[in-house]
Amino acid sequence: MEAPPDNDVLWARSLHFRHPDGSPGLAGVSLGVREGEIFAVTGPRGSGKTTLLHCLSGQVPVRDGEVWFNSVPLHTLGPVARERLRRDRFGWIDPAPALIPELNAWENVALPLMLRGIGRRRAKVAALEWLERLDVGDRARKRPHGLKQAERQRVAIARALAPAPTVLFADEPTAPLHRADRTLVLRTLATAARSHGITVVLATHDPDGAALADHTMALLDGRRVHTLHLPDPDTEGRAAWSLSV
Numbered sequence: 001m002e003a004p005p006d007n008d009v010l011w012a013r014s015l016h017f018r019h020p021d022g023s024p025g026l027a028g029v030s031l032g033v034r035e036g037e038i039f040a041v042t043g044p045r046g047s048g049k050t051t052l053l054h055c056l057s058g059q060v061p062v063r064d065g066e067v068w069f070n071s072v073p074l075h076t077l078g079p080v081a082r083e084r085l086r087r088d089r090f091g092w093i094d095p096a097p098a099l100i101p102e103l104n105a106w107e108n109v110a111l112p113l114m115l116r117g118i119g120r121r122r123a124k125v126a127a128l129e130w131l132e133r134l135d136v137g138d139r140a141r142k143r144p145h146g147l148k149q150a151e152r153q154r155v156a157i158a159r160a161l162a163p164a165p166t167v168l169f170a171d172e173p174t175a176p177l178h179r180a181d182r183t184l185v186l187r188t189l190a191t192a193a194r195s196h197g198i199t200v201v202l203a204t205h206d207p208d209g210a211a212l213a214d215h216t217m218a219l220l221d222g223r224r225v226h227t228l229h230l231p232d233p234d235t236e237g238r239a240a241w242s243l244s245v
């Protein structure tokens, strides 16, 4: 087993994945993500972006291929060690904000900090700062049901960034936002990540998301493809893809 290059924080080799029902997910994906970079995974719906992020972040076990986080071989870790690694080093943003309904916005953001042993007072200060950065500081005392969907997603992004994970996995983080809001939120996410040295692996079919990235990797049918022209939004769903593998 050969360890990955030193400057790659995440590294995968010949990653194959089948879903529990036997459906194909990934077919031999290899990649390297440099420390501190924004790495975008693009591709049409169903191309395997979410599946790839699940494999890289240890949410599903990798049985065929290798995934390394720094010098840790994720593909050899058991569920408890993978869970610990995810809790301590990784952050996750879902396309739909999954906030705890009983907690208000700042409590949602403070929770992962308190789970890491930070006292409530300090966690609250940090949470309020992150909510300000994401332009929802004035919603800090609202519970999720009292927020708009776009505000809930900003809170979810603040919660993912607040513990300063080594790697933040963002799966279509701007999906619930209006077009006008998307670029702003993506820029905020990118700026915050860069200023805190957080590596971001971003799954997106939003060209604005891909444009912010240092590196972009395209997937099609679970395979890496090397040239991919994104379809015009008006033609999405029709055969507007061109590729060379």
Ligand SMILES: Nc1ncnc2c1ncn2[C@@H]1O[C@H](COP(=O)(O)OP(=O)(O)OP(=O)(O)O)[C@@H](O)[C@H]1O
Pocket (backbone or CB within 6 Å): 019, 020, 021, 023, 024, 025, 043, 044, 045, 046, 047, 048, 049, 050, 051, 052, 203
């Ligand atoms: N739990 C599952 N069980 C079976 N098949 C699945 C499962 N999750 C995803 N798939 C299938 O695996 C393929 C890749 O799905 P995936 O969600 O990774 O793609 P994606 O590029 O993230 O798509 P989207 O942009 O719609 O989120 C698709 O064909 C999908 O239907």
